[in-house]
Amino acid sequence: MQQSPRVFITGVGVVSSLGLGKDEFFRALGEGRSGISVVEAFDASGLGRELAGEVKGFRARDHLSAAEARRTGRCSAMALAAARMATADAGLGGDALRGPRTAVVVGTTMGEAGILEDLDQAWISRGPTGVKRALIAKYGSTLLPIHIARAIGAEGMVLTLPAACAAGNYAIGFAADLIRRGRADVVVTGAAEIIQELQFSGFVRLAAMAPQRCQPFDLNRQGLILGEGAGLVVLESEAHAMRRDARLIAEVGGYGLSCDAYHITRPHPDAAGSIAAMRAAIERSGLTPNDIDFVNAHGTGTKHNDAAETKVMHDVFGARRVPISSMKGMLGHCMGASSALEAIGCMMTIETGIYPPTIGYETPDPECDVDVVANVARRGASNVVVNNSLAFGGYNCVTLFAKPGVLPPPRIIGRAA
């Protein structure tokens, strides 16, 4: 038995439709700005939907070497750029992270889906010999952490967690576990996702996409709008952070996992899995629901999701109306990257006390009777923030972040909770 170490976030990096880098990202979140625009990556005009939270103005060469840019697809490039920003933000640039005690854990839904689409196009139009080796080598979700590990010299575990729209939370939660278990001192973690034609068309065919706006928790919400981006953070053990006198942004508390085992695309209507995951995150942090100041919702703007999350809020918090908000009206639903970007948004809340707004909220829905931070950011207590995510496949993952010094000592690894 050993005392489980505390784990802190000491750096963040962002590539998003709201801007590159945390300063632009935080400013846009605080102002309630929208990053939604007409998709330029492909011609969506015939699909009946054409809006997305597309990252405009991201040029790989601004962040990657020529060799790195040649080797990476757009998803890996965004992940690597965000990882560089995160390590720089943590003051761990250069060779500071070189060695076997640094791991890289990255979440995604589809990884380099754009590369696969290009391969398929070449195969369809030019036959098997048209499929080029150099392009094949760039495909695979496995590559996301590999590119980052190569760039920063990490020599520990390199792992991709394909956990669909909860992937960012999965990655951050598991990365904290790796440190608590003693398998790493530092983990660069988070998630990345790109918008790509097949997946965009698929969401249209699932009738899940809103035509104009994503309006989480609103009575007239019509669905989600896709987004893309990368959110990476640096997680450090307390000892590692103390040795170098690191700036501690937030402590990573416990996290909750569950699986609905109900439907491949829809959350369980009774929300039992999501409720269990949120309760687990709070209990595994040594807290009670009364300690939670703010909930960042998954808040996709679909009828099913927002109603299910409301049930979670009522079940976990009872009559206490904990403020809740969704960033997806601003960012779009960045799929695998969403809960990572939103976890970084939670860092803004913890540092500044600003709750980012749910934009597009106009008409309260009796089925979503929660205290929505509507349209304009709100200030409030921010000692403990919960980040909710529900995903395709019935995956649920909830992370919890707290101001340094707030959480009780972590549970002891080796003792079943």
Place this chain on the structure above:
Amino acid sequence: MKPLAVTGLGICSSLGIGREAFLRGMNAPPASTVSAKITSFDATAYPQARIAEVVDFDPTRYLGDKGLRTLDRLTKLLIVAARLALHDAGFKRDNAWVRSSGEQVGLICSNAYGSLEAITELDRVATLEDARYINPAKFPNTVSNSAAGYVSIWEELRAINVSVSDGNCGGLDAVACGEIFLETGRAEALLIGGAEAMSEALYLAFSRLGALDAQTPIGEGAALLVTEVAERVAARGDRSMGELVGYGTAFVAPIHVGPLLHASQTAMERAIADALADAEVKAADIDIVASGVSGLDAFDDAELAAIAKVIGEGVCVAAPKALLGETLGACGAMGLAAGLAWLDGAPPTPIVRGALRTPSRAVRTVLVTTMGFYGNASAVVLRAGTN
């Protein structure tokens, strides 16, 4: 690490489906496991193709014939493996829970390439017809964790569901994930392993990369080990097929800025050394290595050199991929399954270096190794159960 007992095995492989068929195949392997006729895709354009498909795969035998129409091959392989695993471990009988419950059992599954079958099918529809015509019932199959998600639905696994991807190393990395999740009380039991399905796109990609070996066929399959905290299994007096007792992994980039593909002997050495330390066993305790040797010279040479350096020149090294095929995201789990068969007394075949120091029935400790294509490597120590 604290030992995890393996209390069941569910497997769909080129040697057979289910534990008994697999063990029979390991005890008396056929001369070749290359499919006489490829059934996973229309292979008429690839007359030279050598593929070790799952033999006689008929999912309706295990799952019935309802609800399968829109599921892809990867999903069906994985659900069958999960169902067999739960029955083999005694959690289910006639597909009903008889021990524990779905709230206490979860899945940790490695996969490297997702459902290329589903993605390429829908890409063809979108390109040759219109994106508006893609089948919404098949769209979910394009998502990387889809197969694992369907397993939870079919087998009612609600504790956790974690998909991992680390190329060929993912199946062993799943053990490290499983250890953490079991030790932190997230489940009573976990199905740990991996799956990969054959498709024309997968075959074509490896063919174009020049990564198909004359000896080792590319393969497919799903293998899931039912794992529980060994102390608890011992406390209730149950036997195990073996225990997972140590894990190590490492990534080492090439010294010079070079291509992505990289065989790292250093990473393999570190992974093995860390796995031994984690297991608190000495190199001399290793009876045999279930290596990832697959006929790709650079990778085989690095792996064998690392094994020789850390374990010793004389240790017996086998290459289960020669029988089971190069199953990529599933290969770590297939290596573990081979190790379980050897602990059960099956003769290791084929041996590529060294010789067993003891009769095969006396094999007690197996090291399973996997080399990734990018400088990554993982290793797991598997030993005979203590009961």
